[in-house]
Amino acid sequence: MSTPEVRTEAIGSTLLITIDRPNARNAIDAATAAGIAEALDRLETDPALRAGVLTGADGTFSAGMDLKAALRGESPSIEGRGFGGLTEAETTKPLVAAVEGWAMGGGFELALGCDLIVAAEDAKFGLPEVKRGLIAAGGGVIRLPKRIPHHLAMEFLLTGEPVSGARAGELGLVNRVVESGEATAVALQLAELITANAPLALAAVKKIVRAAEGISEPEAFSLQRKEMSQLMQSKDVREGMTAFAERRDPKWEGK
Template identity: 40%
Template sequence: MSDELPDSIHLVLVERLPNHIAVVTLNRPEVRNAINPAITSELGHVVQALNADDVWVIVLTGAGDKAFCAGADLTTVGSGQLDDLWTDDAGFAGFVFAKRTKPWIAAVNGAALAGGLEMALACDMIVADERSTFGLPEVRVGLVAIAGGAFRLPRVIPPAIAFEMIATGQSIGAQRAFSLGLVNSVAPAGDSVTIALELATRIAGNAPIPVRESLAIARRTSDLTESELVRMSDEAWSRLSKTEDFAEGPRAFLEKRSPIWLGR
């Protein structure tokens, strides 16, 4: 698969913005951005391309104002094509278990349900429209949240609340999600992308390689021992010390100017 990044793909739109920021939009608003085989293939391509592209922070959102993503397209599931919504290396939607080297922010603008919530949980941060809802309703249709929801949600919010959401299939609103620590902030109606871009801009103002290395460590805190995390940190420092940006921060501080990050 080529790493060349098109300006837009039919079901996954990619917009490059200043400051090394990109917005990726799931583009099936007529079905609440539900995931079908085509969007799975296209999103997997976009993830790989952005890993190689000169983009430092990515915002993921859904087209329209009804849903971030309503999960798997049940027409696809009902026709026995569930496997076509997964890729071997990245899981559901070509996204939830993908190896992503850069920060991803979910800008949730409506319902994030089932696989949609699992996609948001796969991101590093979540900004939610005040009208947003979050839930794992799989049990209501005889399914299991196998795309990360059943184990990622209890890592993020109090386990008892996560267990209740998983077992009942009931959803929670944006303010409850914020109070539980599921989302970073709640935006006014229609402004989730705007607020997510403000967060992305703050992140992109920092040295990009240290951001990536720091998040790579932080993502592993729940499944590595402290000694393994120490070794991972030492290895990150060793790689960082060989970059051009390593000396730029201290030099800019001494020269009383803003650093100019090169990302290499």
């Protein structure tokens, strides 16, 4: 179900999630965070949906935290889910960010919370929190140094200056750099490629990648063996092998 702040639309097996507060540059207030969380719940619980695309209305991804709402005492975070109901959420289904225009502060952090990012070449990514006496606490300080070299991440975090989508591509921050206005279409194409694959395998990839960040390599391999053991017992593995042998597309059940 869509809300006034967040629209959802099922396109094939992908859920398109659109932050829809263009008059506020799609900044995140409490209602918007709740709307994103509700959309992610729909994605997680609907077996017909296998991936999500997150974007913003009217050519802007998100300006981040709604400072006016914050001054009124509203929180843009949800307990257990983080900023925007997303940055700390442990989703099992792949999520692609489609970034047009500004992805500033929490907006950038929402994109970092997704599995893939498609950016318009003239998009703007930045973490300006230090200019307001804050830090990028929605994942920027934690995640960005893991995605790009240390000194480049520190430039984002310490100067607060933005970079273009084209520069983000050069830094390896995004998967695709596209012409202005094409980010959502390309993100949906990427999602379609993803959803052609086995749902249980996609969830296992996300689980192992997430867990491996905080544990030793032997522990990660141990976790991976458990996941592989479960996958090998699934109907989808047999279907994948049978479909390959029969030279046809597999019909996944997620079982």
